Amino acid sequence: MNDNPPLYLGFDLSTQQLKGIAVTSSLKADHEVKFDFDADSKGFNVKKGVLTNPSENEVFAPLTMWLQAIDGVLQRFKDAGMDFSRVRGISGAGMQHGSVYWNNKGEQALGSLDPSKSLEGQLADAFAHPYSPNWQDASTQAQCDAFDAHLGDPTRLAFLTGSKAHHRFTGPQILRFRTKYPAKYQETSRISLVSSFLASIFLGKIAPFDISDVCGMNLWDIKAGTWNERLLSLTAGSTDTSDIKDKLGAADVPEDGGAFLGNISPYFVQRYGFSPTCAIAPSTGDNPSTILALPLRPLDAIVSLGTSTTFLMSTPYYKPNPAVHFMNHPTTPGLYMFMLCYKNGGLARENVRDSLPPSPDAAGQWQQFERLASMTSPMGQSSDLSSPMKIGLFFPRPEIVPNVRAGIWRFIYEPNTHSLMAADETMWKQPEDDVRAIVESQFLSLRLRSRDLVESPTGPNAHLPPQPRRIYLVGGGSRNATIARIAGQILGGWEGVYRLDVGENACALGAAYKAVWSVERKDKQSFEELIGSRWKEDEFVERIADGYQEGLFEKYGPAVEGLDLIEKEVLKGEKSI
Secondary structure: OOOOOOEEEEEEEOOOEEEEEEEEOOOOEEEEEEEEHHHHOOOOOOEOOEEEEHHHOEEEEEHHHHHHHHHHHHHHHHHOOOOHHHEEEEEEEEOOOOEEEEEOOHHHHHHOOOOOOOHHHHHOOOEOOOEEEOOOOOOOHHHHHHHHHHOOOHHHHHHHHOOOOOOOOHHHHHHHHHHHOHHHHHHEEEEEEHHHHHHHHHHOOOOOOOOOHHHHOOOEEOOOOEEOHHHHHHHHOOOOOHHHHHHHOOOOOOOOOOOOOEEOOHHHHHHHOOOOOOEEOOOEEHHHHHOOOOOOOOOOEEEEEOOOEEEEEEEOOOOOOOOOEEEEOOOOOOOEEEEEEEOOOHHHHHHHHHOOOOOOOHHHHHHHHHHHHHHOOHHHOOOOOOOOEEEEEEEOOOEEOOEEOOEEEEEEEEOOOOEEEEOOOOOOOOOHHHHHHHHHHHHHHHHHHHOOOOEOOOHHHOOOOOEOOOEEEEOHHHHOHHHHHHHHHHHOOOOOEEEEOEOEOHHHHHHHHHHHHHHHOOOOOOHHHHHHHHOOHHHHEEEEEOOOOOOHHHHHHHHHHHHHHHHHHHHHHOOOO
16 A cells, blocks of 8 residues: 555635645545635735725735745645645636736746745736736726627627626726726736636746636637637727737637646745646636536536525536526536526525524524424415415625615515515515525525526436436535525425535635546546546535425426516616616
């Protein structure tokens, strides 16, 4: 038995931390470390990892802080006794959409690093702009309007690039950067995403974009597999797109998510003791990396129940629309990553919890919440399936799906007549009826927007209606048994509802698995095949609720239609944000 098996590193450069994890070929975690920007960085007055300029809705992070963090994380690995010479491959994940602007000194500086000095001290002058806009940035409304209109409407933009224009997306951000900082834009030699920035540091030269993360820019034509000339022209402010293509490194976006980009920079060999043959694979976005934290099969869904709610699914179908996101799968050609993002998730549920009669502590409040959700009948209906349904929208923050201001709307929906009525206090008992309604409305929205991407199973379950195969829950809400049960009742999942427990390191773990696959795959072995053959499900997954339940799943069908009508009704009277 080899006492010193090969190791593979995965990194997650997120808003508040840089996390690192080392795994063996058998996918066993060997070391885990993190660098918290607020607590551990020196010389940066950040709060929750970012700086802000509220007058312009800007949110951004200092690039040198990230450089400090890379050295910091590697030092912590070293202090923990890690032998870097065992590392055969590295990949990473970066928060999506953020951009890094290198000047013409950048590539040379990366290739001539002095191992006796820090990254921060040597690369501070390698950037045309010292900050990277964060995904929370909302300064680009004018640029988003221009993107949505440039090809005709948001639907056309979504069809080509996988998403309509969003504040955080890189194309609108580059357009704003060019107009706000024209001299810095001219000084820019190359533009990286956060993921490719991370790969560039380890590679010792500017790394290309990842085939999945490039889809978060509103610039990449997903079906054509190339840059959209009209959108490049809009961003560059010129019909001559050669300059912006040079800045993007447009000629080099590897289709292979596990491509060998090169060996690790000599800086890390000499400073930390890495093997000079350690391979660097493309780094991807944080959301694509999350679906690599397990061998997710097509029609499996991951639902992240944190402060916000995120729904991720691997699918062979490309059916974009302005309400959702589609991206290339980070490892598997022919598959796409379908994503829904909601601002109102755990916060909305907590607001309802807090409206209940006071308990001594939060645990008591949640017990009340679970009891009421379990006691209340689905959709607040009587036993008569044609009786009125109680459906609400609960948005303590402005929402993006649908795009409305903060507010609460409660309706009574008549499934037989497809009619709506605003609920008053005689029809809707507050806050008790809100408890099940908030959970149901969140899962009904997921079912509404994913229903065209699911299909009936084959084999002995072929008689079942279209639905996901499995539902994997992650995040704090996944530990609430009642929420898990309702998830299965509404979303289905003919194999059940599971909790995926990989701690807080799903993105870094997915990146580490990607490094294993990149280096150890045979011929055309897929990520799912290699990782699936080594992944020990019982160590990471627990079945926590039934999925599809005959009769109950069908009962929620009319409720999906009711929610759709309610959203349209609310949008009629709301000013879009």
